[in-house]
Amino acid sequence: MYHIMEALGARVYIKDGKVVKVEDTKLEYCPIYDKHRGIKKIDKDKIRENIEFRIKEFGLFTKNRKVIEDKYIVPFGASEILMSALKHKALDCAVVVADCAGTVITSNPYLVQGLCGRISGIIKTYPIKEVIERIEKHGGYVLNKDTAEINQFEGVKKAIELGYKRIAVTVTNSKDAKKIKSLENGDIKILTFGVHLINIDKIEHFDIITACASKKTREVKPKLQIGKTIPIFALTDFGKNIILERVKDLDNVLITLEKLPVLSENQPKPLL
Incomplete structure (x- = not known):
């Protein structure tokens, strides 16, 4: 069994806390990794080093997971x-994906940040008992403790069963976003947050999207935009209001009116 995560455009295979395989990537440059890790040219060795750093510092894919x-x-x-939306009670819970646990439901803002702040696109994972117990201790509900299944639709269904009404869910494609939106009714409101959208061919049924290194995401007409290198776009009023909850926690924020999207010259290369 392997944990499989897509990072910097490549699939990375991890077992027993070790990177065992890195596939080829079409991505050559990412401004975020340049800024935070000084990576000017992406290749398989740099990707391996980055994942090994995350394993060492934050325990990803191991029983020592923070x-x-x-x-x-x-x-x-x-x-x-x-995290901010949960802190300010604009959302009741979030349905996210975590290495070592799969789909997780929680109302704890700091658990969301802890589980999701250091990961890229988790494709497959297997359960690690110590991590699942730690998640549960901090108010997380693991959808399937035996398999660490990643199933965001079933995660949202379970969140509704648990009594949550304003639910955010991270999702990686329009098909799943549409299916999840079908669970909305008069009492249930679901925020679909599109993440890890490289190579996506359709942008529909999302409230918020991260642009990643995706060419398609940069063709949208958003209601609100955050950032210009790897932007985050609110596509609905619900998404806009949730992003504004984050603004409450930050200083030195400039708000202005522009025709969107507005992109800097410093984009990921190439856009896929």
Whole structure:
């Protein structure tokens, strides 16, 4: 069994806390990794080094996994936005994906930040008992403790069964977003947050999206935009209001009116 995570455009295979395989990537440059890790040219060795750093420092894919964090990694990341929205009670819970546990439901903002702030796109994972117990201790509900299944639709269904009404869910494609939105009714409101959207061919049924290194995401007409290099876009009023909850926790924020999207020259290369 392997944990499989997509990072910097490549699939990375991890077993027993070791990176065992890194596939080829089409991505050559990412401004976030340049800023935070000084990576000017992405290749398989740099990707391996980055994942090994995350394993060593934060325990990803191991029984030593840190699950709680109250500091932000970037001002406006998916985990940071959800953390603030939960703190300010704009959302009741979030349905997220965690290595070693799969789909997790929680109302704890710091568990969301701890589980999601350091990961990329988790494709497959297997259960690690110590991590699951730590998640549960901090108010997380693991959808399937035996298999660490990743199933965001079933996660939202379970969140509704648990009594949550304003539910955020991270999702990686329009098909799943549409299916999840079908669970909304007069009492249930679901925020679909599109993450890890490289190579996506359709942008529909999302409230918020991260642009990643995706060409398609940069063609949307958003209601609100955060950032210009790897932007986050609110596509609905619900999404806009949730992003504004994050603004409440930050200083030195400039708000202005522009025709969106507005992109800097410093984009990921190439856009996929």
